[in-house]
Every structure is written in structure tokens, then in C-alpha cells.
Amino acid sequence: MTLLDKAREEINECDRALAALFERRMAAVEQVAAYKREAGLPVLDSAREAEVLQRNLALLQNPDLAREYTVFQKGVMAASRAYQRRLLSDLYVETAEGGYPIELSRGVLARAGEELDLDRRVLIVTDSGVPAVYANTVLSACKNGVLAVVPQGEASKNLANFSRLLNIMAEGGFTRRDCVVAVGGGVVGDLAAFAASAYMRGIDFYNIPTTLLSQVDSSIGGKCGVDFEGYKNMVGAFKQPSKVLIDADVLSTLAPRQMAAGYAEIIKMAATHSPELFSLLEREGKDAPLEEVISAALRIKRQVVMEDEKESGVRRVLNFGHTLGHGIESRAAGTLLHGECVALGMLPLCAPAVRARLVALYERFGLPTRIPYTLDAVWGAILHDKKMAGDRLTYVWVEEVGTFELRTVTPREFYETLKGEAR
Numbered sequence: 001m002t003l004l005d006k007a008r009e010e011i012n013e014c015d016r017a018l019a020a021l022f023e024r025r026m027a028a029v030e031q032v033a034a035y036k037r038e039a040g041l042p043v044l045d046s047a048r049e050a051e052v053l054q055r056n057l058a059l060l061q062n063p064d065l066a067r068e069y070t071v072f073q074k075g076v077m078a079a080s081r082a083y084q085r086r087l088l089s090d091l092y093v094e095t096a097e098g099g100y101p102i103e104l105s106r107g108v109l110a111r112a113g114e115e116l117d118l119d120r121r122v123l124i125v126t127d128s129g130v131p132a133v134y135a136n137t138v139l140s141a142c143k144n145g146v147l148a149v150v151p152q153g154e155a156s157k158n159l160a161n162f163s164r165l166l167n168i169m170a171e172g173g174f175t176r177r178d179c180v181v182a183v184g185g186g187v188v189g190d191l192a193a194f195a196a197s198a199y200m201r202g203i204d205f206y207n208i209p210t211t212l213l214s215q216v217d218s219s220i221g222g223k224c225g226v227d228f229e230g231y232k233n234m235v236g237a238f239k240q241p242s243k244v245l246i247d248a249d250v251l252s253t254l255a256p257r258q259m260a261a262g263y264a265e266i267i268k269m270a271a272t273h274s275p276e277l278f279s280l281l282e283r284e285g286k287d288a289p290l291e292e293v294i295s296a297a298l299r300i301k302r303q304v305v306m307e308d309e310k311e312s313g314v315r316r317v318l319n320f321g322h323t324l325g326h327g328i329e330s331r332a333a334g335t336l337l338h339g340e341c342v343a344l345g346m347l348p349l350c351a352p353a354v355r356a357r358l359v360a361l362y363e364r365f366g367l368p369t370r371i372p373y374t375l376d377a378v379w380g381a382i383l384h385d386k387k388m389a390g391d392r393l394t395y396v397w398v399e400e401v402g403t404f405e406l407r408t409v410t411p412r413e414f415y416e417t418l419k420g421e422a423r
């Protein structure tokens, strides 16, 4: 046996012992998590971590290894924290690359400095319609933060802004270890995540969604991108965030119509997956506890995107109302919000009893109930929709609340269905 072989065998033996110790440590972490759940305590306890680090450093017999041992200890603590978070949160999204937690709690924006790793260069992206105080809260938690404000509105989701964000990072000397934080609705989230996905082939991305729609829908799942040559979301990528912070308090400044548009996506998810959530909305309308509603919708979206990360199958259920909705949105040219168009787009694609319940809900939530165009006026835009696969398209049909069918048909068949069901 050479010296090298011997040393490697010694390393293997240490690794075996460490693996067993790691499992033992994690079993103890499970108990800590159970206690914290019971007592409602946060995962991060900085004082305890600092104390453990000091105590363990004192155990070292070779002080020359202090620096490496600190790195090792911090890694173990980070893994323990991540494990606790996974155990404590039903809102952990597992992905091919690992996964990310969603932190849903009032006031979490103010704790961004504790929740996110901002001890590096940070590009914060927001838009001119998002109250400045939200992005500034994150900025003030950074030592090395830079703020980019794009004009509010869908038109900002373009290649020029994408390029502007890349420029800011390049000029600011951002490296692969730095990160991007989105503070805004779906427009900001889609744009910022796309820039993070492309800069140096991908850097960390955190999302702090500030509209109801982005909190329940666009902030998880990883789809990002910009509009191109008049086509929505034509150029983009899949970029999973490292973490999502959802603070329902920021919705207090959101315009009522934007709130309603967010409820449309929630109603969509309830219609296809949750008779309980649907009934809660019917019973309590806007008085339904907001965090409970957000959490229920997020759990649906989380489940769907985990089953189908790259939208090749069941994830298409999230497009309920979207195939026709996009056609309406294109025809409306900015006069209707995305969520309003989705709401209208669901109406012809469900059984009459479901439709009646949807209309009643829309009235309660301030959503439109009648499509203001003829089918022929929106048909051209539907045909241009990129969700057509060759000469077939897939739409979602809801026969009963809480269920769905994916139907793949020819455009002509889809046209006939819409015509038959049009109100």
C-alpha cells in the first residue's frame, strides 16, 4: 500500500464515521424542528450558532486548522438550518437542482437581511409603481446593494431592460457569487429572474413578490423571461429562485383591481384542485383570511410545478383560462389586466354549473363576467399563441369544481367548443 493509498483509506474511514455522525446530528435537528414548530420559534438562532461555533473551536487541538474548521462548522449549520426549514415548511419546493423554501409571513420583508444571504453584491430590481419603501428596505439590509427601477407595466418586460440589468451587473463587477433580488409583481419577477439566469450563466435569485398574482403564482415555478416582437414571454428560461419571501402586508398598498386580478388566479387554482378553497372563497369572499388563501393557492401551485418542473404535462393545468384569456388580452391591448382575461377565459371551458359558480365569485371579487368581444375578434390572437404544438392545442376543461381534464384538439375543434359554450 502506497502512502497515498493509506491516506485515502484513512479519509474513507473518517468519512464513514462522519456520515454516521451526520445522521445522528440530523436526527437531533429533527427534534429541534419539532420543538420549534410547537413553540412557534424561528429556524435561525444567530446567538446559539455563534456560541456553538466558539465552543467547538475550543475543542480543536490544532489551532492552525481554525479557519478550515470554521468553514466546516458553518456548512454543517447551514445544512441543519436548511433541513429544519424543509421540515417546518409545507411550502418547500423541490426541484431537480435541490429546491427552495417559500417564507410566508407578515413582516418578513423587514427581515430580508436575516432571511437572505445579502452579504455580497446585490442587484435589487423593482418598478416605478411599487412603493419605493419595499425595495429600500432590502437595499438598507445590503452592504453592497444597487437598485434598478424600471417603469411600471408589461412593456418593461423587454430585451432592452434585460440588457440594462446585465450592464449594471457587469459594470458593478458582479461575480458568479453575487445575486439578484426582485421586489415587485410578475413583471419585475420575470425580468429580474431572466437577468439572473443569464448573467455568467446563472447567479442566485431571490424573489419578493408584491402583488397578489405574483405571490400566489408567478414567483414560484421558475418560468421567467421577456416579451418579444409583440409575443408574450417569447424569450426566457427556467430559473429557480434560491428563496421566496411572501409578505401579505405589502398588499395593503395594491390597487383593488390588481387584487381582483390576483384572486382570479386563486379562483383558477381552486376550480381545478380544491373544492375546499373554492367554497371558502364563496363563503367569505374578500373577508377570507388572506394568508390562509395565499398559502392554500401556493400549496396547489407548488404541487403542480413539483410534478412537472418543465411544463411538459400536468403543469398545463395552470393554463386553465389562459388559451382563450391570451386571445382576449391581446385584443384588449392593455385595457384588461392579465388576471381579468384569465377569469373571462375560464368561463366557456367548464360545465354550466361550474360557470354559474364562477360568475357569482367574479361578481363578489370585482372581476368582469362577460367577454367584451366576439369569438372571431379574438380568434386570430389565439392561433398565434405559442402554446399550440404543431396543428393541435391543449386546453383545460373543468367539469366539476376541484377536477380538470387536459384536452388536446385541433384549432377547429377548439373553435367549435368555444362557439358552443359562448354565453
Ligand SMILES: NC(=O)c1ccc[n+]([C@@H]2O[C@H](COP(=O)([O-])OP(=O)(O)OC[C@H]3O[C@@H](n4cnc5c(N)ncnc54)[C@H](O)[C@@H]3O)[C@@H](O)[C@H]2O)c1
Pocket (backbone or CB within 6 Å): 127, 128, 129, 130, 131, 152, 153, 154, 157, 184, 185, 186, 187, 188, 190, 210, 211, 212, 213, 214, 217, 218, 219, 220, 221, 222, 223, 224, 232, 233, 250, 251, 252, 253, 254, 255, 258, 261, 338
Ligand atoms: N413566471 C410565471 O410563471 C408567471 C405566471 C403568471 C404571470 N406571469 C407574468 O406576471 C406579469 C403580471 O404580474 P402582476 O400581475 O404582478 O403585474 P405587475 O408586475 O405589472 O404589477 C401590477 C402593478 O402593481 C404595481 N405594484 C406591485 N406591487 C405593488 C404594491 N405592493 N403596492 C402597490 N402597487 C404595486 C406595479 O407597479 C404594477 O403597476 C405578466 O407579465 C405575466 O406574464 C408570470
